[in-house]
Amino acid sequence: MPAAVPVLSVVVPMYDEEDVLPIFFERMHPLLDSLGISYEVVAVDDGSRDATATLLTETVKTWPQLRLVRLLRNSGHQAALSAGFRRARGEYLVSIDADLQDPPEVIAELLAAARDQDVDVVYGVRSDRSSDTWAKRTTARMYYRLMCRLVGREIPFDAGDFRLVSRRVVDAVNALPEDGRVFRLVIPWLGFPSTAIRYVRAERAAGVTKYTLRKRLGLAFDSVTAFSAAPLRLATWLGLLGGLVSCAVVVGALVIKLAGRSIPGWTSTVLAVAVIGAIQLLCLGLLGEYVARLFQSSQKRPQFLVGYDSLEDPGHHTYAEALESSDPEQR
Template identity: 60%
Template structure:
């Protein structure tokens, strides 16, 4: 590999990770230096406000392989990850978070597996999540069951965003017209040969989680609506069920009237109105999710905007144009 194209790129989306950054950089550099191959680390500063940007600049002064890609605003984990992947130059590209829950030492095994078996994708699979809370394990298991049912069995269970991609996969991602793809679903969907490496997930080394319950719920909703029209079919079936129930109530009312047993009462009317109202609102909500995705796609706004790239001679252009340019 030449200096312009290192053997390996490591993409690290970072948002307010000042507390853990020195420890992460020390462990990651030790692993990568020991490889004895040309590499680069693409640290994507996703609009940090806690001094992370200054810390990255200080680290780069003594670590020439470190690139700092700065986004203009906080765009979210997936957008920052996409920005780093599309600008990485390595023959293989590994994505990893800075919280040290995914051990940097596993990168060596990911690279070895890809080369030994000729794989384009190698997923880091969490073999043991006993350090997570019971609620976290339960919600994660439910999420993976859901997406595997909707997207297909090619989505590996317990695999997050810690993975290795070949240059061919990165170029395939560049060709996608989507502005904000859910990478943990898009990558398996591409169909490249893949494998897995199991590892023990660790506790966060320092700082606070950047994925609270609200963001996990948002990721789940984004995953479902981005890859399946099943919720719309659920709305259809709920509508049909509502019609069927109403039909039964009409028959009951007619029979009661014919038998002279009709009485004035509010419970049946009250329950019927609640049921139909709930079904209608649910269906409108599901339709709204898809209309919102169409609206976002029509707007054509980039998922992120790059403010600067420390790579010498690398032009800075609006984030997301990498996807649009490839379609011309």
């Protein structure tokens, strides 16, 4: 007999979060129990290398609503969110990180706003980011301004991946054929009725951030190339600009030559070659980004692989036991 569908699913991507998990359980468990509704917590372990999976496995025994979904390898934050969206069963879904910078206490406000205002999306918007570094706040503002211009739709500023969505939104996201989706852009792009709840962003409860500068830059590149052809048009405009500069250099060189004032030298040649070469390389790089996305799409490789789901394998007490008895072709 299938399990009853819960009202709320809380999706939590995790990667090497053993330090913060005890605090996370201590705050999240009584909070969700106090809501007075049926719920599940879908903890997506994104191939952690520490004791994250072990702690989750042990907690599943004492917290029936906790569900462990473990990916076979580290696939990235957005891929872990995708896995959570596909596995969650609730009428509403809240996505939140395990570091507790986004306070779980706001979940009740998100749910109340969705019901009272009859909307499908409730964004958690950070009203105070003083806990973030100056560099992180600055790059975040630049990112959201750029995305608003490229996507052509209003993107909520300072809204990360802490949000509530209805089942309609979950089904719409899961139906999208694309891989490598960026949720903070995909969900506004869908255009469902939405509202926002503002909150103060806290310090990380424990451990260190796994969202490095390299990963933030990767998210920015994925956001741009997945949602806009503007970089390709930029390459075209740069090519035209390079052509105009080249024409101007040629005309100038002819005038100087005809006036008999040409001075043998290599500076102008080097500058012209450097400018044109830089523009060509930039254009090739931009084209390469899109060709790479087409290549990855043609391979049709899954964005993530689920190795274990405690809801589907309730008889197994450890993740290792689940792998030992699973189909080798699915490992």
